[in-house]
Amino acid sequence: MVLLKISYHLRAHHVAEYDRVFAERTLPLIREHGFRFWGIWRTIVGDAQEYLELWEFDSIVDFDESWKRLMADPQLKSIFEITGPMVENENLSLFEPSLPGETVISMRR
16 A cells, blocks of 8 residues: 655635635546545644645555546646646655554545
8 A cells, every 4th residue: 555645735815716626626536536535634733725635545556557547637637727826835745654564544435
């Protein structure tokens, strides 16, 4: 299993619009592709408008294949035309278990 962590900041005054687009367009697309998406969070204390997403994949190969399919989806490209100008300082990190063989709890929906 690997986890994808995506973190980013929104430009000031875009939170409501970004949340609406994510709920109405991005989340249904994520579900359509069958991803194990743990969720999206935003700061309540700390850097204003900071967002965090967590995604689960079976392996790096699974991530690579699934992510390429998602990035090629015309619906996502359309979403990025709206949300792209709102987002800055985006970082993607892949994580693997630090204790291989240990029980890992999956957050499946």
